[in-house]
Amino acid sequence: GDHRDLHKEYRRQRQMCIRDRFKTTLVEASSGEVAGLKSATIQFEGEYAFGWLRTETGVHRLVRKSPFDSGGRRHTSFASIFVSPEIDDNIEIEINPADLRIDTYRSSGAGGQHVNTTNSAVRITHTPTGVTVSMQDERSQHKNKDKAFKVLRARVYEAKRLEAHASRADARRGLIGSGDRSERVRTYNFKEGRVKDHRVNHLSNDLAGFLSGGDALSETLDVLEREDRKRRLEAFEAFEA
Numbered sequence: 758g759d760h761r762d763l764h765k766e767y768r769r770q771r772q773m774c775i776r777d778r779f780k781t782t783l784v785e786a787s788s789g790e791v792a793g794l795k796s797a798t799i800q801f802e803g804e805y806a807f808g809w810l811r812t813e814t815g816v817h818r819l820v821r822k823s824p825f826d827s828g829g830r831r832h833t834s835f836a837s838i839f840v841s842p843e844i845d846d847n848i849e850i851e852i853n854p855a856d857l858r859i860d861t862y863r864s865s866g867a868g869g870q871h872v873n874t875t876n877s878a879v880r881i882t883h884t885p886t887g888v889t890v891s892m893q894d895e896r897s898q899h900k901n902k903d904k905a906f907k908v909l910r911a912r913v914y915e916a917k918r919l920e921a922h923a924s925r926a927d928a929r930r931g932l933i934g935s936g937d938r939s940e941r942v943r944t945y946n947f948k949e950g951r952v953k954d955h956r957v958n959h960l961s962n963d964l965a966g967f968l969s970g971g972d973a974l975s976e977t978l979d980v981l982e983r984e985d986r987k988r989r990l991e992a993f994e995a996f997e998a
Contacts, residue, residue: 820944856884860879861876862878943955952967
């Protein structure tokens with residue numbers, strides 16, 4: 758069941774690409790204890806991928822009739838999304854090995870003898886920033902460690918970049934792409950068939966088109982990009998003044 762669920766999620770994520778503008782790869786995914794996904798890492802490749810998708814960082818709220826509730830009552834769930842750029846090997850990022858905690862554990866997923874008999878899954882934690890990356894996509898612990906460290910470098914770089922802008926926190930709080938992972942960015946309401954972005958008060962009545970990566974999604978991202986440029990210019994002018 759878990760194996761089919763992960764492949765279903767992979768296909769859904771492929772559909773969510775903005776008009777097939779980006780190539781996507783499911784780097785890793787962990788099944789939830791009851792159903793669905795606990796976490797997943799997806800790689801987007803294409804021109805300006807980070808520029809378009811960075812505004813997705815934050816908390817996404819889902820409102821629907823739960824398929825697990827026999828009474829058909831409305832349930833609300835949340836997903837936290839963090840978007841970070843892939844870091845070129847030429848960019849030097851100082852990560853002290855002493856600051857890393859590396860844990861290994863048994864993979865969970867599709868089953869099969871090998872999956873549950875080796876501690877191939879890897880979790881790396883960067884203690885100064887609290888960044889944690891788990892990887893269980895490969896059967897090889899070495900390959901999982903390499904993949905996890907690559908993702909970790911990108912997230913640590915982004916965390917340090919945001920920290921460097923802490924002196925301008927007041928200005929950054931007003932930006933769309935502020936990188937605040939606790940900010941509620943969007944609500945998906947299945948009962949009303951609507952998607953609302955709370956940062957720009959933008960409402961789309963085409964929920965199905967939004968989730969399938971159609972015009973509704975592109976329109977919302979365009980609105981976010983225009984508003985972000987406007988707010989950045991205002992923040993820059995205020996800072997210069």
